[in-house]
Amino acid sequence: MNSTPEEEQNAAEENRPETENESISRREMLKLTAIAGTGVVLGMSGMATLMSLKRADPGPGSGMSATKPQADSGDVIPFYGPQQAGIVTPQQPYVCFAAFDILHQDAGQLLKLLQEWSAASALMTAGKPLREGGNVTSPPADTGETKGLSPSNLTLTFGFGPTLFQNNGEDRFGLASEQPAELSDIPTMPGDRLNPQWSGGDIGVQACADDPAVAFHAIRNLAKASKGTAVIRWVQNGYIGAPDGQTPRNLFGFKDGTANRELDSDAARSQHVWVSSSYTPAWMANGTYLVARKIRMFLEPWDRATLAEQEITFGRLKESGAPFGKKNEFDPASLSQFPASSHVWLARSAGTKMLRRAYSYVDGIDAGTGEWDAGLFFISFQRSVKQQFIPMLSLLAKLDALNKFTSHVSSAVFACPPGAGEGGFVGETLFRSGNR
Numbered sequence: 001m002n003s004t005p006e007e008e009q010n011a012a013e014e015n016r017p018e019t020e021n022e023s024i025s026r027r028e029m030l031k032l033t034a035i036a037g038t039g040v041v042l043g044m045s046g047m048a049t050l051m052s053l054k055r056a057d058p059g060p061g062s063g064m065s066a067t068k069p070q071a072d073s074g075d076v077i078p079f080y081g082p083q084q085a086g087i088v089t090p091q092q093p094y095v096c097f098a099a100f101d102i103l104h105q106d107a108g109q110l111l112k113l114l115q116e117w118s119a120a121s122a123l124m125t126a127g128k129p130l131r132e133g134g135n136v137t138s139p140p141a142d143t144g145e146t147k148g149l150s151p152s153n154l155t156l157t158f159g160f161g162p163t164l165f166q167n168n169g170e171d172r173f174g175l176a177s178e179q180p181a182e183l184s185d186i187p188t189m190p191g192d193r194l195n196p197q198w199s200g201g202d203i204g205v206q207a208c209a210d211d212p213a214v215a216f217h218a219i220r221n222l223a224k225a226s227k228g229t230a231v232i233r234w235v236q237n238g239y240i241g242a243p244d245g246q247t248p249r250n251l252f253g254f255k256d257g258t259a260n261r262e263l264d265s266d267a268a269r270s271q272h273v274w275v276s277s278s279y280t281p282a283w284m285a286n287g288t289y290l291v292a293r294k295i296r297m298f299l300e301p302w303d304r305a306t307l308a309e310q311e312i313t314f315g316r317l318k319e320s321g322a323p324f325g326k327k328n329e330f331d332p333a334s335l336s337q338f339p340a341s342s343h344v345w346l347a348r349s350a351g352t353k354m355l356r357r358a359y360s361y362v363d364g365i366d367a368g369t370g371e372w373d374a375g376l377f378f379i380s381f382q383r384s385v386k387q388q389f390i391p392m393l394s395l396l397a398k399l400d401a402l403n404k405f406t407s408h409v410s411s412a413v414f415a416c417p418p419g420a421g422e423g424g425f426v427g428e429t430l431f432r433s434g435n436r
């Protein structure tokens with residue numbers, strides 16, 4: 001027998017997941033009464049008090065409607081897509097980067113975590129809260145501090161560290177055969193002062209946004225959702241500042257990121273950033289490798305160096321960012337004009353390119369020296385760590401004039417799989433790969 005529209009509506013109401021606006025249910029009332037230990041039926045005023053514990057609809061005009069979140073403010077970078085966002089999408093001014101370690105050895109739970117993280121990421125990048133309206137006797141799903149803020153172009157980029165595949169020779173999740181040859185720790189370089197507590201990690205998550213509160217909220221809520229399955233190993237915050245459309249300056253006052261323009265075309269990105277579909281392992285097609293290096297910059301001696309020394313160190317002019325012998329930032333550089341062992345000359349001589357997405361960091365004052373604990377949280381994306389990153393780093397570590405003013409204090413490498421299709425999850429290609 002056909003049901004009436006009213007019956008259909010009632011059935012839909014019963015099956016509807018809880019929302020923020022939903023009035024308190026009779027069952028919840030009974031539970032709350034029991035918790036309150038009154039053992040008596042509440043009168044109207046008690047009822048009203050309990051009802052008010054449920055958050056009210058913010059109402060029209062508040063800009064916070066539960067059904068229509070702030071996603072229409074235009075600052076949304078879609079989470080789903082063939083490639084992960086946060087790589088070639090425009091660099092936002094803030095990063096909160098976290099490396100997680102997985103606490104167990106259960107591949108099923110790892111898969112579930114990636115599914116939950118992807119679903120949560122899709123919501124957060126769209127400016128939507130994590131499921132709301134839990135009853136008052138359980139913690140809210142979303143921590144809530146970004147309520148009312150715009151999506152802020154939040155991107156969440158996930159990568160798998162070498163230890164996810166094998167740790168001390170142990171195949172923790174049955175994934176060892178899928179570990180890419182590219183994916184192993186960067187060899188220690190001369191001058192490195194790496195702190196293992198700030199290095200490595202099973203899964204790296206880069207949260208970038210126009211608002212630091214939004215980037216932190218994303219990492220905080222992913223950590224909260226992973227409770228019992230993963231713990232944060234290290235976190236690094238960073239920022240860049242640049243007038244609109246211009247190259248940001250690092251803490252030494254130089255424009256940093258100029259050469260990224262050479263990777264603006266799809267052809268250049270296919271050549272230098274994205275892993276091709278003919279690559280092994282196949283699950284990495286349309287993915288890339290992320291290298292993160294926390295590089296302390298010694299601001300005090302730098303600030304005492306002359307302008308000439310500063311410019312010779314980089315091989316570019318401080319004011320304009322132009323290469324030596326040229327006038328403007330984007331004038332083509334000629335290797336013969338660069339001072340020998342200048343940073344840019346060496347990086348160019350390596351004969352390879354990478355996409356850099358670095359952020360400045362300031363972690364306060366070094367308790368031992370009273371100097372700034374500050375520098376560059378260097379992040380680069382490349383299709384091959386072995387052919388691009390390591391040869392360049394080796395050259396720089398040996399000869400770079402910049403080494404006098406810097407020290408590498410942490411290092412991590414992550415294989416970033418392709419993006420997830422709508423409703424899918426990041427890492428799906430790994431879990432569905434042929435050998436499994």
Ligand SMILES: C=CC1=C(C)c2cc3[nH]c(cc4nc(cc5[nH]c(cc1n2)c(C)c5CCC(=O)O)C(CCC(=O)O)=C4C)c(C)c3C=C
Pocket residue numbers: 250252254255256257258259260293295296297314316343344347348353354375376378389392393396406
């Ligand atoms: C292994 C790769 C690199 C590390 C580590 C690195 C550290 C580092 N860089 C700067 C500042 C600048 N780097 C610049 C250019 C540049 N740097 C790298 C690579 C590494 N840098 C490359 C590939 C390039 C581009 C070279 C080219 O082809 O022109 C510049 C110049 C402007 C620019 O193009 O961005 C600056 C400035 C710091 C401060 C630093 C460590 C603290």
Ligand SMILES: [Fe+2]
Pocket residue numbers: 343347
């Ligand atoms: Fe550099």
